[in-house]
Amino acid sequence: xxxxxxxxxxxxxxxxxxxxxxxxxxxxxxxxxxxxxxxxxxxxxxxxxxxxxxxxxxxxxxxxxxxxxxxxxxxxxxxxxxxxxxxxxxxxxxxxxxxxxxxxxxxxxxxxxxxxxxxxxxxxxxxxxxxxxxxxxxxxxxxxxxxxxxxxxxxx
Amino acid sequence: xxxxxxxxxxxxxxxxxxxxxxxxxxxxxxxxxxxxxxxxxxxxxxxxxxxxxxxxxxxxxxxxxxxxxxxxxxxxxxxxxxxxxxxxxxxxxxxxxxxxxxxxxxxxxxxxxxxxxxxxxxxxxxxxxxxxxxxxxxxxxxxxxxxxxxxxxxxxxxxxxxxxxxxxxxxxxxxxxxxxxxxxxxxxxxxxxxxxxxxxxxxxxxxxxxxxxxxxxxxxxxxxxxxxxxxxxxxxxxxxxxxxxxxxxxxxxxxxxxxxxxxxxxxxxxxxxxxxxxxxxxxxxxxxxxxxxxxxxxxxxxxxxxxxxxxxxxxxxxxxxxxxxxxxxxxxxxxxxxxxxxxxxxxxxxxxxxxxxxxxxxxxxxxxxxxxxxxxxxxxxxxxxxxxxxxxxxxxxxxxxxxxxxxxxxxxxxxxxxxxxxxxxxxxxxxxxxxxxxxxxxxxxxxxxxxxxxxxxxxxxxxxxxxxxxxxxxxxxxxxxxxxxxxxxxxxxxxxxxxxxxxxxxxxxxxxxxxxxxxxxxxxxxxxxxxxxxxxxxxxxxxxxxxxxxxxxxxxxxxxxxxxxxxxxxxxxxxxxxxxxxxxxxxxxxxxxxxxxxxxxxxxxxxxxx
Numbered sequence: 046x047x048x049x050x051x052x053x054x055x056x057x058x059x060x061x062x063x064x065x066x067x068x069x070x071x072x073x074x075x076x077x078x079x080x081x082x083x084x085x086x087x088x089x090x091x092x093x094x095x096x097x098x099x100x101x102x103x104x105x106x107x108x109x110x111x112x113x114x115x116x117x118x119x120x121x122x123x124x125x126x127x128x129x130x131x132x133x134x135x136x137x138x139x140x141x142x143x144x145x146x147x148x149x150x151x152x153x154x155x156x157x158x159x160x161x162x163x164x165x166x167x168x169x170x171x172x173x174x175x176x177x178x179x180x181x182x183x184x185x186x187x188x189x190x191x192x193x194x195x196x197x198x199x200x201x
Numbered sequence: 202x203x204x205x206x207x208x209x210x211x212x213x214x215x216x217x218x219x220x221x222x223x224x225x226x227x228x229x230x231x232x233x234x235x236x237x238x239x240x241x242x243x244x245x246x247x248x249x250x251x252x253x254x255x256x257x258x259x260x261x262x263x264x265x266x267x268x269x270x271x272x273x274x275x276x277x278x279x280x281x282x283x284x285x286x287x288x289x290x291x292x293x294x295x296x297x298x299x300x301x302x303x304x305x306x307x308x309x310x311x312x313x314x315x316x317x318x319x320x321x322x323x324x325x326x327x328x329x330x331x332x333x334x335x336x337x338x339x340x341x342x343x344x345x346x347x348x349x350x351x352x353x354x355x356x357x358x359x360x361x362x363x364x365x366x367x368x369x370x371x372x373x374x375x376x377x378x379x380x381x382x383x384x385x386x387x388x389x390x391x392x393x394x395x396x397x398x399x400x401x402x403x404x405x406x407x408x409x410x411x412x413x414x415x416x417x418x419x420x421x422x423x424x425x426x427x428x429x430x431x432x433x434x435x436x437x438x439x440x441x442x443x444x445x446x447x448x449x450x451x452x453x454x455x456x457x458x459x460x461x462x463x464x465x466x467x468x469x470x471x472x473x474x475x476x477x478x479x480x481x482x483x484x485x486x487x488x489x490x491x492x493x494x495x496x497x498x499x500x501x502x503x504x505x506x507x508x509x510x511x512x513x514x515x516x517x518x519x520x521x522x523x524x525x526x527x528x529x530x531x532x533x534x535x536x537x538x539x540x541x542x543x544x545x546x547x548x549x550x551x552x553x554x555x556x557x558x559x560x561x562x563x564x565x566x567x568x569x570x571x572x573x574x575x576x577x578x579x580x581x582x583x584x585x586x587x588x589x590x591x592x593x594x595x596x597x598x599x600x601x602x603x604x605x606x607x608x609x610x611x612x613x614x615x616x617x618x619x620x621x622x623x624x625x626x627x628x629x630x631x632x633x634x635x636x637x638x639x640x641x642x643x644x645x646x647x648x649x650x651x652x653x654x655x656x657x658x659x660x661x662x663x664x665x666x667x668x669x670x671x672x673x674x675x676x677x678x679x680x681x682x683x684x685x686x687x688x689x690x691x692x693x694x695x696x697x698x699x700x701x702x703x704x705x706x707x708x709x710x711x712x713x714x715x716x717x718x719x720x721x722x723x724x725x726x727x728x729x730x731x732x733x734x735x736x737x738x739x740x741x742x743x744x745x746x747x748x749x750x751x752x753x754x755x756x757x758x759x760x761x762x763x764x765x766x767x768x769x770x771x772x773x774x775x776x777x778x779x780x781x782x783x784x785x786x787x788x789x790x791x792x793x794x795x796x797x798x799x800x801x802x803x804x805x806x807x808x809x810x811x
Contacts, residue, residue, distance in 0.1 A: 047410060047413070063245060064245050064247060064248050065244070065245075065248075066244040066245070066248050066249050066250075066253045066418065066420050067244070067413070067419060067420050068243075068244065068355075068379055068737055068740060069737075071737070082737065083737075084410050084413070085409070085410050085411075085412045085413050086412075086413045086419050086420075087413045087414075088253075088254070088413055088414065088415075088418055088419055088420075088542070089413075089414060089541055089542035089545060090248070090253050090254035090418075090541070091254060091541050092248040092253055092254065104541075104545060106542075106545040106546060106548075106549045107407065107409070107410045107411030107413075107414055107450075107542075108409060108410045108411070109407050109408075109409035109410055109411040110407065110411055110450045110546065110550075111411075111450075111545060111546055111549035111550070112549050112550060113549070114549070115545065115548035115549035116548070117537075117541060117544050117545050117548055119537075119541075121335070128335045128336075128537075130537050130544075132533070132544055132548050133548060134547075134548045134549075134551050134553070135548065135549055135550070135551050136551050138551075138553065140533065142530065142533055142534055142537060144312075144333045144335065144534055144537070144538065145312045145333045146312070146333065146335045146336040147310035147311070147312065147336055147340065148307075148310050148311075148312050149309065149310030150310075151310075151343075152343045154308055154309050154310055155309045155310075155340070155343050155344045155347055156344075156347070157347050157348075158227065158230040158231040158347070158348050159230055159234060159348070161231060163234055164231065164232065166638070168232075169232060169631070169634065169635045169638065170635070172294075172583055172584075172585055174228060174231075174298055174301065174627050174628070174631060175227075175228055175231035175232070175627070176301050176304075176305060177298070177301050180300075180301035180304050180305065181265060181266070181298075181300050181301045181304075182265075182266035182300070182304060183265045183266055183300075187297055187298075188265075188271065188272050188297045189297075189585055189586065190273070190293065190586065190809060190810065192585075192586070192588075192809075194809070194811075195588055195807050195808065195809050196807070196808045197588075197805045197806070197807050197808070
């Protein structure tokens with residue numbers, strides 16, 4: 046799958062519909078709950094699984110090569126800044142992993158560039174980008190090279 | 202069709218909010234305080250593009266602050282990996298700026314691992330740094346959201362608009378809202394294409410439910426190429442497709458395994474096999490076989506030949522490395538951070554690499570410009586680095602005025618990856634602001650006639666279906682239309698069999714390519730009769746049209762280059778040797794938007810560093 050949705054857990058909120066990069070999570074018109082309309086266009090990216098507030102979405106590996114009986118579950122917690130995984134093998138073995146997803150409170154350290162001092166119009170002609178040269182953290186400034194040394198054709 | 206029309210006028214329109222597009226939106230605000238900046242995205246920028254599910258490494262970071270690599274080292278590395286040919290001016294330019302992007306990501310909250318001894322970023326290899334990047338995309342998306350005036354999610358851009366008072370000048374873009382069906386018309390002074398490269402133009406190894414588990418995202422539908430091709434922009438190196446050696450079925454990446462975990466490959470009988478194919482490769486590519494590191498395509502060649510010789514499967518030897526609990530954790534988290542599907546495959550097949558050496562495979566080909574190959578639009582370089590003939594006024598501007606690109610869209614800049622694509626977006630955005638300042642008195646002129654003609658084309662698949670559906674009782678078989686999945690499968694079969702896909706071991710030749718072009722021409726005719734049942738299928742229909750047009754370009758380029766430059770990516774059976782005397786050049790194409798005729802030319806490779 047691909048992803049599938051448990052009937053008793055989904056409340057039809059549509060978070061998965063909103064986030065799916067492949068546009069394959071849709072709301073079933075009869076049951077008012079989400080489902081995967083096109084499993085063969087699912088990348089198993091888990092974006093919908095992570096976004097589901099009801100933990101209603103799971104993945105069953107692609108039928109053409111993944112035998113039944115496994116699961117890879119995930120819990121993404123923005124407030125804690127972590128993502129937790131549980132891998133269950135077909136034979137029942139389990140592996141758990143936890144990783145950080147951010148080092149900062151969500152979004153707070155991302156600047157609003159509209160509030161920065163307005164750059165001089167002449168700076169448009171320089172090759173420097175916003176935050177540069179300081180953001181490169183090098184002494185010599187932005188590197189460049191001497192055009193007269195260019196060579197053409199087969200060279201090495 | 203009774204859909205609303207939504208008009209939007211803006212200064213900078215960013216098409217596609219992946220890494221390149223978010224970088225463009227971010228930087229554009231810094232230079233263009235008073236400008237209106239809009240992003241049109243097919244999905245939702247929080248999880249769109251190739252980085253939607255995250256990354257476990259940033260593959261392009263110089264580390265200039267610690268004296269690790271300089272931009273010229275990157276140029277040497279990228280051109281070596283691509284058998285001598287990249288746009289070195291563009292590559293150098295990206296490389297000299299990329300560190301500042303990565304430093305920003307870290308400030309914003311992206312967890313970058315540190316080497317406990319040196320305090321520097323933890324290197325996976327010479328170029329890669331290791332990250333906990335599950336939220337890489339949402340973090341970067343937030344930066345774009347704070348800069349742009351507007352983010353329009355769920356807009357499938359189908360065409361660019363052209364200005365009608367000025368020759369060869371972009372006037373915006375048009376598409377539809379996948380949810381409401383509304384036609385969205387963007388009149389824009391500049392357009393920056395950050396759309397995706399091409400998965401699913403060649404038949405994938407899995408053709409059932411698992412066809413979506415391609416290496417590159419299935420939503421990378423070649424819009425990066427089709428949009429500029431439609432308006433006659435020149436393209437380069439479109440023959441330079443990439444084939445990936447990856448873990449079988451899940452296409453889990455091998456970079457961290459080779460570089461950080463020090464795992465290695467062997468054939469089914471436990472033998473090292475790459476050296477066996479050295480003499481054969483030497484006879485094909487000459488001195489390139491001795492370059493270090495060995496170009497990726499040449500390693501692929503050994504893999505493909507060893508399997509064809511009956512000694513597959515190729516295994517990754519993990520059992521030794523995975524005895525170290527730290528390495529075992531890195532091995533698994535590497536997948537969970539960017540290719541969860543590989544963990545699903547291993548769990549389902551009881552493959553624990555601590556006890557079993559997993560199988561590898563070589564993938565179907567992909568065409569894209571941000572990873573390790575450099576297909577894409579022919580663009581101007583920066584003034585201070587580019588040879589005169591590669592500079593036409595604005596960095597990253599294509600051969601259409603006011604049309605810029607980043608990431609997969611731009612040709613010649615291999616090994617940019619996520620951070621490099623973001624950086625290219627920034628470079629394009631700054632140049633676009635300068636373009637707008639220089640053309641302050643110009644007004645966008647797009648007539649209603651142009652819009653109405655495109656409106657008719659855009660919704661035609663819905664009409665085809667509505668009319669044709671009444672002829673039949675039920676089911677998917679109609680004499681008057683084909684569905685998007687039908688067209689996609691035909692395209693993949695044509696490309697696979699005629700242009701060097703998996704079922705022919707990546708082999709093609711002139712007669713095959715010419716026959717493939719005939720099939721593609723007829724497919725184009727049939728795509729006029731494609732039927733879409735609903736708006737979702739209408740998106741699929743336009744994705745397919747973009748893929749088909751990009752494929753045509755790929756075949757023309759493959760036909761033009763009469764040599765085998767990248768054995769392991771594809772072979773010209775009629776020209777099995779690398780030919781530096783005639784083909785140490787970049788290939789450049791243009792499709793005439795009126796006639797649909799293609800012209801091909803050679804462009805010189807400039808080496809800007811030793």
